[in-house]
Amino acid sequence: MYRQTDRRNEATLFNHMQSLRNLSRSPSVLCGDLYGAMGDIIHTLSATLENARIGIWVCDRDDPDLWQCLASTQSNTETFKRKELEDLIKRLDQDFIYAIDNASTLPRNEAKPVHFFTPHICAQLCASIQIDAQTLGIICCEYDDGPHRWALEEIYFTESIANFTSLFLIDYNRRVAEMKLFEAMRNDQLTGLANSSYFIQELKKKIALRPDCPLFLSLLDIRGFRHINDIHGHDVGDETLKNLALHLTRCFPDALIGRTASNEFILARYIENNEDMAKTSDQIIKLLKIDLPVGNDRLLLDVSIGAALYPQHGTRVKSLIRKCDIALFKAKETANASFVTFNEHLGQDYINHIRLKKKLKTALFDHRLINHYQPKVNLQNLEATTGEVLVRWQDQQGQFIPPAHFIPIAERTGMINELGRQVHNNICNDLCLVDAFSQSGHILSVNASVMELRNPNYVAQLLERMSQCHVKPHQLEIEVTESTFLDEDRITLENLKQLKKEGFALALDDFGTGYSSLSYLKQVHFDTIKIDRSFVTNIHQSKQNRDIATSLIKLFHDFDCQVVAEGIEFEAEADILRDLGCDFGQGFLYAAPMGIDEYAQYLDCSPISPKLSLGLFNSTQET
Structure with a gap:
């Protein structure tokens, strides 16, 4: 009798080992097909536990509080929160197996079994799927047609299946992690396109x-x-x-x-x-x-x-x-x-751009940029009460680099902020040499780039620099271009309004060459608007330019703005603009941009001069 029992046990053990061997060779298991492998595991277990309700629940990788069913012999399965399984998980962490032969005879102080399936439970066997020494999955086998005494062979086999499932899930999670890493290495995470x-x-x-x-x-x-x-x-x-x-x-x-x-x-x-x-x-x-x-x-x-x-x-x-x-x-x-x-021309232009960018970076580091000044003349009485600050760069070979070449590079690379700081510092250094500038009524116009105006601290930094050389805000005019308003940047508009509030005058440069919308004239009140030189050149010969200038001057006066005409080179142009009511003129007819010493001399000699200083410079008086 004992020999027959041993033979039956040996046969059962052999069958269980054969089942596990076949399971390990399953195509779904070998290929890492999660749901296919879980289905094969359920099928293997069902062959031993006939008529049992069997299911596999695991902890969700993305939401550890959620436990989902990966495979089951039943069509309707529950999803659980971790707190609903907490007592069972603690028991499985300790004992690996939890078996109930008859649910109706459980002691009153015994925790009620989890209802993995419906309807009622008669017998239940749960095995722990352990990953990293934690129960992160459960295999549940149940009978609902009466008590069932779980044989040792059934318990051992279910535990072996749980261990096999643990090994599969560990390998599967490794594959998923490797695949995610591989995807991250080759694909853009936001769009899914190739990186x-x-x-x-x-x-x-x-x-x-x-x-x-x-x-x-x-x-x-x-x-x-x-x-x-x-x-x-x-x-x-x-x-x-x-x-x-x-x-x-x-x-x-x-x-x-x-x-x-x-x-x-x-x-x-x-x-x-x-x-x-x-x-x-x-x-x-x-x-x-x-x-x-x-x-x-x-x-x-x-x-x-x-x-x-x-x-x-x-x-x-x-x-x-x-x-x-x-x-x-x-x-x-x-x-x-x-x-x-x-095309090849673009290639050469790009090389020149890179070289110029490197030279500009060195020039800013060495403080090689200087300020030149050009007067703006009252067209009625030829008084030069205002002027524009223009940055100039002389390279190490003594050649002047046109601003049109290096200003765009400075704006694109972010060097424009450092360039602006040096221009402001140069203004302070230059004006400290001019006697009584702070007592004069002379106004200097300073250009502000789009990048500078996007800096929330621009106004505070400008006020600090100007106070160092005792220049009052009303003696500076901040000049911006139409491109400033292209992006409708909130910080830019706030800075312009703050400049106006602090007492700086505001000027709009190169009107008519870009955005040319009147909407921003409502948002910010400009004191001065400059007509671009393209409408001034040959105005005495071009009826079209004359008509455009006539309309612009009238329009800007209606906005209570003074009008400056740029690029005046001939008396005939100045005469036409004066007759049209233009307030100020700027150009080579009156003076080219010049250094601070020549500029002060020019102002001293100009008609109805503001007379910045009798001796022009402290340094000149000393010599």
Whole structure:
């Protein structure tokens, strides 16, 4: 009898071992298919525990408070909160197995079993699925048709299945973590597009796969993206990027697309023939202005695009991307969205830009920038009561670099703030040499860049510098361009209003060359508006310029602003402007920009001069 029992036990053990061996060879287990493997585990256990209700519950990786059923013999299963399973988890942490032969005979002081299934429980066997020495899963086996005395073989086999499940889940979690790491290494987390390194890797494969097929490569940059974040918030900014990524994948389903920077995307596409090139160009041009849904609203995006062609512009991937970047750099220089394809002239311009940027950085470090001053003359009495401060840069070879070359570089690179500080310090140093400037009525106009006005501390810093050289706010006029109002930046408007409140005069420069909207004249009251030189040149010969100037002067006077005409070079131009009622003139007819000593001499000799000082300079008097 004992031998028969031993043989039955041996047969049962052999069957259980064979079941585990077969389970370990299951395709779902080998491939790491979570739900397929859990189904195979349930099927293996069901073959031993016939007619039992069996299910597997595990702790959710993203929400540890939630326990979900991964597989079950029943169609309707419950999801549990951890607190509902707390007592059972504590017991399983200690004993690994919890078995009830007859639920109706449990002592009153015994905790009630968890109802994993419905209806009622007659017998229940729970095994712990342990990961990192914690119960993070439970296998539950139940009978609802009467008591069931759990045999040792059933308990051992269920425990073995739980251990197998633990090993599978540990391996599965490792695979998931590796996959997430792999995805993070190659894909952009926000948009799901290829990141920069993965894009380069895939682009190399595309070229190697078809080395003789031309390929179109382009970089796309969202203009003013920072202001989407500032005005609408970063959530809207993120949604905009995701929607643009989706838009690109729909427009170019056969292209390789990636995201290389915060608001920059890259696209590569085979060009089979001339017709394909024309089609691609048309699709790219349509991307210059994109109307995208964002939440319950829509945003109209302006996009700058730089492009290059393989193999026409190069065969090395990084070289092609760099040439796209150069073309994009040129596209971003324009006032509006634009599409630029690389050419050799752009390459040389970019090299010159890089060299000039390095030289400017050195010049700022060495304080090589100086101030020049140009008078603005009252056209009625030729009195020079105001002037403009103009920054000049003389390089180490003695050559003057035009402001039109280095000011845009300073603005794009952020060096404009340091440049502005040095201009203000130079004003203080220069005016300290001029006797009685603070007692004179002379006003100096100082340019303020868009970047400076976006600094919340701009006004306070300017007041501090001017107080050091005893210059009152009413003796300075802050001059801004129309581009200041393009982005409708809140801090910029607050700074302009604060400048006005502190007593600084405000001037609007180059009216008519850019934004040219009258809306900002309502937001900020300007004391002076300057007519651009393009409307002044040959005004005595051009009826069109004369008509434009007539309208502008009348309009600005209606806004209670004084009018300055720039670029006057001939008496005939000055005479026309005087007759039209223009208040001030500025240009080579009166004086070119000059150093502070020549400027003070000019003011001393000008008609109805403000006479800054009898001796002009303390230093001159000493010599």
